[in-house]
Amino acid sequence: MSATATGAAPDFAEGAAEYSATGGDWDEIVEAAQRAGDERIVVNMGPQHPSTHGVLRLVLEIEGETVTEIRGGVGFLHTGIEKNMEFRTWTQGVTFCTRMDYVAPFFQEVAYCLGVEKLLGITDDVPERATLIRVLLMELNRISSHLIAIGTGGNELGATTMMTVGFRGREEILRIFEAITGLRMNHAFIRPGGVAQDLPGGLPAMVREKIPEIHRSIAELEKLSLRNPIFIGRSKDVGVLPLAGAVALGTTGPLLRSAGVPFDVRRAEPYCGYETYDFEVPTSTDEDSYSRTVLRFAEMRESLKIVQQVLDRLEAQDRQGKHPVMVADKKIAWPAQLSIGSDGQGNSMDHIRHIMGSSMEALIHHFKLVTEGFRVPAGQSYTQVEHPKGTLGVHLVSDGGTRPYRAHFRDPSFNNLQALGMMCEGGSIADVVIAVASIDPVMGGVDR
Amino acid sequence: MSDSTESGKPDSGTTGKDAEQVRHVAHEAQEAGGQQVVQPEGRTPLDVIKVRKGMFGVTGPGDTSGFGGLQRTVFMPGQSERPYGSYFDEIVDILAEVLAEAGVAFDDAVEKVVVYRGQLTLYINRDHLQLVAKSLRDDQDLRFEICLGVSGVHYPQDTGRELHAVYPLYSITHNRTFQLEVAVPEGDPHIPTLTGIYPANDWHEREAWDFFGIIFDGHPHLARIQMPDDWPGHPQRKDYPLGGIEVEYKGATIPAPDERRAYN
Numbered sequence: 001m002s003a004t005a006t007g008a009a010p011d012f013a014e015g016a017a018e019y020s021a022t023g024g025d026w027d028e029i030v031e032a033a034q035r036a037g038d039e040r041i042v043v044n045m046g047p048q049h050p051s052t053h054g055v056l057r058l059v060l061e062i063e064g065e066t067v068t069e070i071r072g073g074v075g076f077l078h079t080g081i082e083k084n085m086e087f088r089t090w091t092q093g094v095t096f097c098t099r100m101d102y103v104a105p106f107f108q109e110v111a112y113c114l115g116v117e118k119l120l121g122i123t124d125d126v127p128e129r130a131t132l133i134r135v136l137l138m139e140l141n142r143i144s145s146h147l148i149a150i151g152t153g154g155n156e157l158g159a160t161t162m163m164t165v166g167f168r169g170r171e172e173i174l175r176i177f178e179a180i181t182g183l184r185m186n187h188a189f190i191r192p193g194g195v196a197q198d199l200p201g202g203l204p205a206m207v208r209e210k211i212p213e214i215h216r217s218i219a220e221l222e223k224l225s226l227r228n229p230i231f232i233g234r235s236k237d238v239g240v241l242p243l244a245g246a247v248a249l250g251t252t253g254p255l256l257r258s259a260g261v262p263f264d265v266r267r268a269e270p271y272c273g274y275e276t277y278d279f280e281v282p283t284s285t286d287e288d289s290y291s292r293t294v295l296r297f298a299e300m301r302e303s304l305k306i307v308q309q310v311l312d313r314l315e316a317q318d319r320q321g322k323h324p325v326m327v328a329d330k331k332i333a334w335p336a337q338l339s340i341g342s343d344g345q346g347n348s349m350d351h352i353r354h355i356m357g358s359s360m361e362a363l364i365h366h367f368k369l370v371t372e373g374f375r376v377p378a379g380q381s382y383t384q385v386e387h388p389k390g391t392l393g394v395h396l397v398s399d400g401g402t403r404p405y406r407a408h409f410r411d412p413s414f415n416n417l418q419a420l421g422m423m424c425e426g427g428s429i430a431d432v433v434i435a436v437a438s439i440d441p442v443m444g445g446v447d448r
Numbered sequence: 449m450s451d452s453t454e455s456g457k458p459d460s461g462t463t464g465k466d467a468e469q470v471r472h473v474a475h476e477a478q479e480a481g482g483q484q485v486v487q488p489e490g491r492t493p494l495d496v497i498k499v500r501k502g503m504f505g506v507t508g509p510g511d512t513s514g515f516g517g518l519q520r521t522v523f524m525p526g527q528s529e530r531p532y533g534s535y536f537d538e539i540v541d542i543l544a545e546v547l548a549e550a551g552v553a554f555d556d557a558v559e560k561v562v563v564y565r566g567q568l569t570l571y572i573n574r575d576h577l578q579l580v581a582k583s584l585r586d587d588q589d590l591r592f593e594i595c596l597g598v599s600g601v602h603y604p605q606d607t608g609r610e611l612h613a614v615y616p617l618y619s620i621t622h623n624r625t626f627q628l629e630v631a632v633p634e635g636d637p638h639i640p641t642l643t644g645i646y647p648a649n650d651w652h653e654r655e656a657w658d659f660f661g662i663i664f665d666g667h668p669h670l671a672r673i674q675m676p677d678d679w680p681g682h683p684q685r686k687d688y689p690l691g692g693i694e695v696e697y698k699g700a701t702i703p704a705p706d707e708r709r710a711y712n
Contacts, residue, residue: 074651074673074674075673075675078675082684083683083684083690084705087706087708118565118567121565247593247594247620248646248647248648249647249648250594250595250597250646250647250648250649252594263620269623372711378497378522379524379564379565380569380601380614381565381567382567382614382616382625391618393596393597395614397601399498399522400498400500400522402711403710405601406601408599410596410597410616414655415596415648415651417651418647418651447674
C-alpha cells in the first residue's frame with residue numbers, strides 16, 4: 001500500500017490490498033523526492049487550479065507526462081457546518097446543511113429532514129403533497145446538478161460553449177426554484193415535517209412550460225459532447241474505474257453505475273414514494289469517463305420523466321382543493337406562513353391575525369417553536385438518499401433536546417474522490433482533469 | 449451551550465447502578481420514546497448521555513420556574529428483544545454462526561443489539577471489530593460490500609464509553625443495511641482500522657480522527673484531513689468550543705451562538 005509519506009513508489013505486492021491512501025505532510029513528500037534525486041517531479045495542482053472543481057488540491061508525481069502517483073488534499077472549504085448544527089434547533093439545521101453541496105442543495109435538505117422525521121417517528125405523517133414537492137425539487141435539482149457536471153467538465157476541456165449551454169439549462173431550473181422557494185440556492189425550504197410553503201399558484205403549468213427548454217439544453221449539450229470527436233477522444237477509456245475498485249472504494253452514483261452495478265437508493269430502499277414512479281436506472285459497463293457522461297444524460301431524461309409524473313399528481317391534487325404541506329402535529333409543524341409584506345418579507349397577515357387575535361394556543365405554539373424548537377426523543381438514525389453524485393448518508397443523534405446532538409453527512413463526493421488514484425495513476429496529466437470532472441466533486445459538500 | 453458543560457460529572461448512580469435505578473430509567477424511557485428497554489445482568493450498561501436538570505434552560509438562584517429540582521437521565525435506546533423484525537434476526541443469526549465458526553462467541557463480539565426506529569445497530573467490542581467486519585463482507589449470506597464510512601460521536605457523560613464510532617453498512621447483493629457501533633473510552637481511544645477490509649474507510653477514518661481524536665490502529669496514514677496538519681485539538685468533541693463573536697445590530701448585542709440561551 002502506498003500509504004506512507006516517504007515518497008517511496010507504490011509497491012503492490014501480490015495479495016496485498018490495493019488501494020490508494022492519500023494525505024500526509026506534503027513538504028515531507030517533496031523533500032523525500034528531492035533526496036531521492038531521480039527524475040520524478042512532484043507537481044502541485046490546485047487548490048486554485050481552474051480545473052479542479054473549486055478548491056481541490058492534487059499532488060501529482062509525474063514522469064514526463066505520466067502520472068505515477070496522485071494524492072488528493074481536501075479541507076480548504078471546511079466551514080464546520082456539522083458542529084454549527086449542534087448549536088441550532090432541529091429546524092434551523094436545514095439552513096446549514098443546504099449549504100454543503102450547494103449545487104444540489106435539496107438533497108441535503110431532504111435527507112436531513114427524513115432523518116429528523118425518522119427520529120420523531122412521524123415518517124408516515126408527512127403529507128402527500130409535501131412529499132410530491134420534495135420529489136419535484138429533487139428531480140429538477142438532479143438535472144441542474146448534472147448540467148453543471150457536464151458543462152463545467154466541458155469548460156475544463158476548453159469547450160466554453162458546453163458550459164454556457166449547461167448553465168443556460170440550469171438557469172431555467174433555478175427560475176423554477178426561485179418561484180417555489182424564493183431563492184436560487186441556499187433554499188432551506190424543506191423542513192422537518194413537510195415543506196415551508198405550498199407551491200405558488202400555476203406552478204405546475206410554469207414547469208411544464210420550461211420542460212421543453214430544459215430538454216433543448218440537454219439535447220444541445222448532448223450533441224456538443226457525446227457526438228464531439230474531441231470529447232470522445234479525450235474521455236473514452238480515460239479515468240477507468242473497474243468494478244472491483246469501485247465497490248472496494250465505496251463509490252456510488254454514476255461512478256458505480258458506470259461499472260455495471262445498477263445501484264440507486266431510490267430503487268434499493270425507496271423513500272419519498274419513489275417506488276410509485278416509473279423510471280429506469282441507466283447503467284454501463286464501460287467503466288470510463290465517457291460512459292459516466294452518457295449515464296448523466298440518461299439520468300436527466302429519467303428525472304424529467306419523474307417530474308412529469310409528479311406534475312400530474314400535483315395537478316390532480318390541485319383539482320381537489322387545498323392540501324396540507326406540513327404535519328398536522330402543531331407541536332412540530334413550523335408555524336410560519338410566509339408571504340410578501342410591504343417590506344418584501346415576513347409572515348402572512350392572516351397568520352398574525354390568527355395568533356394575535358383569535359387563538360392563544362396558536363400563539364403559544366408559534367412562540368415555543370420559534371424560540372425553543374421541538375424536542376426529539378433520544379436515539380439515532382441513519383438515512384440514505386440518492387444524491388446526483390452518489391449515496392448521501394445522514395447520521396443524526398438526538399439527546400432528547402431541541403438541537404441535534406450530532407449531525408454527520410456522508411457526502412458522496414468526499415468518498416468518491418478517493419478513487420482518483422485508481423483512475424489516474426498511469427495516465428497522463430491531461431486525463432486527470434477528465435477523471436476529476438467525471439467524479440463531479442463539489443468541495444462545499446466534500447469539506448462541509 | 450450551558451447544559452452540556454455545567455453538569456460535567458455524571459450522576460453518582462451511574463457506576464454502582466442497582467436494579468432499582470435501571471428499572472426507573474427503563475420506565476422513563478418507555479414514557480419518553482415507547483421503546484423496549486431490557487438490561488440483562490452483566491451486560492453492557494446503558495449509554496447514559498446526559499443528566500438534565502431544571503427546565504427552560506434556567507439555572508442558578510434566578511430560577512423561579514419551580515422546576516429547578518427536576519432531574520432526568522437521558523440515555524440511548526438499550527438492548528432490544530427478539531424478534532428484532534424485518535431481516536434483522538437473519539443478520540444476527542448468520543453473524544452468530546459465522547463468528548462461532550471463527551471461534552468467537554457472539555456475546556463476546558457483540559455487546560448489544562439495538563433496534564430503534566426500524567433500524568438495526570450492533571454494538572461491537574473493538575477487539576473483534578475486524579473479524580466482524582470481515583465476516584459481514586465475505587460471508588455469502590451477509591455480503592455487506594459497501595461501508596459508507598464512519599461517523600464519530602462524543603458523549604462526554606457516557607463514562608468509560610465516551611467516543612462512539614458508527615459504521616453504516618450496505619449489502620447490494622441482499623439489499624440490506626444496518627449499522628455497527630463501537631464505543632471506546634476517551635482515555636484509550638483506539639479502534640482497529642477497517643481500511644484493510646473496506647478501503648473506502650480511509651478518508652472517513654481520517655475525518656473521525658481529525659474531528660474526534662479516535663485513533664484507528666493500523667490505518668496506513670492517519671493524518672488530519674479537514675483541519676490543518678498542525679491544528680490543536682479535535683473540533684467536534686463536545687468540550688471543544690464553537691467559537692464566534694458577538695454581533696451588534698441596531699444597538700442590541702446578539703451573543704455568539706454557543707453563548708445563547710439553550711433549552712434543556
